[in-house]
Amino acid sequence: xxxxxxxxxxxxxxxxxxxxGTAEPSASGEQAAAGAVAGAVAGEPSGSSLVAxxxxxxxxAPGLTARRRTGLLVTLALxxxxxxxxxxxxxxxxxxxxxxxxxxxxxxxxxLTLTACLTGMALGQLAVGPMSDKWGRRRPLLIGxxxxxxxxxxxxxxxxxxxLIGFRLLQGLAxxxxxxxxxxxxxxxxxxxEMARFFSTLMLISGVxxxxxxxxxxQVLRFTDxxxxxxxxxxxxxxxxxxxxxxxxxxxxxxxxxxxxxxxxLRTMKSLLADRVFTGYMIAGGxxxxxLFAYVSASPFVIQEIYGASPxxxxxxxxxxxxxxxxxxxxxxxxxxxxxxLDKALAFGLTVITLAAAALLLxxxxxxxxxxxxxxxxxxxxLMSAMGLAMPNTNALALMRTPHAAGSAxxxxxxxxxxxxxxxxxxVGIAGEATAVPMALVQLVCALAAIGCFMGLCRPWQxxxxxxxxx
Numbered sequence: 001x002x003x004x005x006x007x008x009x010x011x012x013x014x015x016x017x018x019x020x021g022t023a024e025p026s027a028s029g030e031q032a033a034a035g036a037v038a039g040a041v042a043g044e045p046s047g048s049s050l051v052a053x054x055x056x057x058x059x060x061a062p063g064l065t066a067r068r069r070t071g072l073l074v075t076l077a078l079x080x081x082x083x084x085x086x087x088x089x090x091x092x093x094x095x096x097x098x099x100x101x102x103x104x105x106x107x108x109x110x111x112l113t114l115t116a117c118l119t120g121m122a123l124g125q126l127a128v129g130p131m132s133d134k135w136g137r138r139r140p141l142l143i144g145x146x147x148x149x150x151x152x153x154x155x156x157x158x159x160x161x162x163x164l165i166g167f168r169l170l171q172g173l174a175x176x177x178x179x180x181x182x183x184x185x186x187x188x189x190x191x192x193x194e195m196a197r198f199f200s201t202l203m204l205i206s207g208v209x210x211x212x213x214x215x216x217x218x219q220v221l222r223f224t225d226x227x228x229x230x231x232x233x234x235x236x237x238x239x240x241x242x243x244x245x246x247x248x249x250x251x252x253x254x255x256x257x258x259x260x261x262x263x264x265x266l267r268t269m270k271s272l273l274a275d276r277v278f279t280g281y282m283i284a285g286g287x288x289x290x291x292l293f294a295y296v297s298a299s300p301f302v303i304q305e306i307y308g309a310s311p312x313x314x315x316x317x318x319x320x321x322x323x324x325x326x327x328x329x330x331x332x333x334x335x336x337x338x339x340x341x342l343d344k345a346l347a348f349g350l351t352v353i354t355l356a357a358a359a360l361l362l363x364x365x366x367x368x369x370x371x372x373x374x375x376x377x378x379x380x381x382x383l384m385s386a387m388g389l390a391m392p393n394t395n396a397l398a399l400m401r402t403p404h405a406a407g408s409a410x411x412x413x414x415x416x417x418x419x420x421x422x423x424x425x426x427x428v429g430i431a432g433e434a435t436a437v438p439m440a441l442v443q444l445v446c447a448l449a450a451i452g453c454f455m456g457l458c459r460p461w462q463x464x465x466x467x468x469x470x471x
Contacts, residue, residue, distance in 0.1 A: 039079035053103055055075075073247040078185060080240045081178035081204050084148070088175055089296060090213035090318065094311040095226035096300045102226065105161040107301060108429050114297055115425045116165045120172020120420030125180040129411025133258045137181050137188075137407075138250050145244060145276020149237040152179075156230035163266050178240075180410045187399045188251040193338050198398035200333020218315035259406075278409070280400045280457025284350070285394030286416035287328055287450035291353060291443040293421035295321075295380060298428035298439035306436055307373040317377050321384040328388030342393045343460035349389025350454060354447040356383035361440035372392045375435070383443065390450070397458075411427035420446075426449035 093116075100110045113343050124144070131140045158164035181203070206353040220228045258264060273279055303314040336345050358381040363371045395413060402409035424446060428439040454460075 006442050009077045012280075021230040024363055028384040030100055034307070052120045065223070072387040073243070074108050074249070077243050077248045078182045078244055079239075080232055081154065081182035082202050082244065084119075084175045084178040084240075085121060086322075087170060087233060089114055090209065090409040091217040091220075091233060092226070092229050093214055093296065093318070094217045094221055094315055095229055097304060098164075098221065098226050099164075103164070108426060109161050109165075111297055111425055111429050113161070113165050113168045115422045116169040117172040118177075118293065118418050118422040118425065120169040120174075121176045121179060122422060123419070124173035124176025125409075125411040128177045129180045129184070129407040129409075129414075130258075130268070131407070132181050132184055132252070133265075133268075133407035136250050136252050136254075136257060137185055138244075138248065141177050141181045141248075143243060144174045144181075144243070145237060145241040147174035148177075149234055149241065152230055154236070156227045164458075176414070179414050182394065183399065183410035183413065184406040185248075185251045187350045187402070187410065192400060193342075195399060196337045196392060197333045199392035199396050200337065202392075212319070214315040214318040218311045221311055236363065243434065252407075262430075265408060265453050268405045269412060272402060272405065272409055272412060275401060278398050279459050280453050280459075281394050281398035282413050282416050284346075284450045284453040284458070285391065285413060285444045286420040287453065288353065288394065288421040289352065289386065289417035290424040291357060291446040291450070292384065292391075294424045294428050294439050294442040294446065295384065297425040298436065299380070302436040302439060303373070303430070307376070307379040307388065317380075320374075324385030325388045328385045329392060330388075332389050332392060336389075341460075343458070344398050345389050346397065347394070347454065347460070349386045350451050353383055353387035353390060354387065354444065354451060356380075357440060357444035357447045361437065361444050364436040364440045 019383050023362060096110050096114075099113065100104075100107055108445075116145065118445075128140050128144060148171060151167050151174055155164060155171060157169045162250060171304065184194060186202070187200055195428060215230050216232065256266070300314060303309045309317070332345060356379050360376065360383070362368060363375055363379060368375075398413055399406065399409055424442050
């Protein structure tokens with residue numbers, strides 16, 4: 001199994017940190033460059049903070065914390081980039097039934113407009129990730145944002161479902177640049193527990209998007225039709241592009257860029273996939289995201305068509321669920337990280353997701369009779385909230401192993417999540433619009449698969465045993 005330039009204890013299983021619980025100075029040019037860039041952004045001296053993923057307060061490099069190392073506007077820009085997926089999909093959700101009627105198509109075809117966007121975001125990351133490792137972060141990011149604005153504007157005028165699906169695919173391909181490069185920039189600037197903390201901070205910022213997006217979408221539908229939703233998304237894309245252009249600096253120094261072409265990018269991804277632990281976190285995160293996206297795809301029909309709620313009520317419930325995700329994400333970043341093992345927090349999150357999905361399946365299949373909207377909404381709230389433990393920790397644990405190819409690693413993480421999510425999307429509507437059982441069943445299967453990958457491939461107890469032996 002490849003070492004990826006990592007310093008490990010007890011073989012290739014460990015992350016790129018000391019297992020003794022002490023900070024390890026980085027000898028790589030990448031970390032030095034990242035520290036210099038971070039210092040330039042925040043007005044701080046250059047440096048890097050590598051800390052171990054072990055219980056108890058984690059030591060940090062003197063004078064450096066996540067808040068001090070990254071300026072507020074840069075943090076907002078990164079949060080905005082990670083908000084591209086929920087903005088592109090969640091603002092559009094209340095309009096799905098109207099799209100079905102307006103374009104004279106079926107619910108399954110309307111859900112394909114979500115699948116197309118998700119598939120584009122998955123495939124686009126495979127191209128953009130290696131490009132950012134070769135050319136730096138800014139150039140591919142800005143190109144992607146410009147194309148995103150163009151595709152989103154065209155979606156507003158699509159006369160047929162087929163054309164809408166096509167431009168939603170292009171919108172996703174372009175939007176992929178924001179997702180993958182934001183994660184790569186975080187990897188440029190942080191490592192270890194600090195990276196997990198910053199991912200939780202990004203979840204706070206990007207988490208505002210799923211709260212606000214359906215609320216905005218529902219209000220837009222009061223004054224216009226679904227096409228107005230894409231007009232608002234176009235304006236959001238323009239604002240984000242201006243912020244990135246003016247405030248987001250380059251974080252990957254020229255000496256740390258890869259000079260190779262497609263062949264080298266493929267070799268890099270192959271070596272990443274050969275790392276069993278990285279692959280385990282990647283797939284586990286992908287299945288967890290698929291459980292979330294099964295909710296995203298099915299909830300407009302479940303809440304509005306099956307339980308008779310209005311678009312505004314659906315938007316409110318969706319926002320409440322997103323608040324749960326944000327709050328748990330902040331508990332993870334502010335309280336748990338540095339005190340509880342990331343693996344333990346991840347395991348707890350996956351367990352709660354599985355239990356919530358099982359409860360939803362029992363309720364929607366009629367085991368408890370006609371339970372109504374409130375119990376189902378409560379189950380969805382618990383499931384969504386637990387994502388605040390699963391999503392940032394899978395990203396952090398995987399990226400801790402890949403300091404040499406953050407762009408390619410971020411691309412694989414994003415692609416696996418979006419491809420698995422794209423497969424889950426049409427499955428939730430396979431039995432029609434009159435039952436929520438497929439949604440709950442897909443969520444339960446995905447949650448069980450995530451736990452299986454985590455336990456079977458990551459094997460966190462093995463690394464814990466090695467750490468205890470070293471102490």
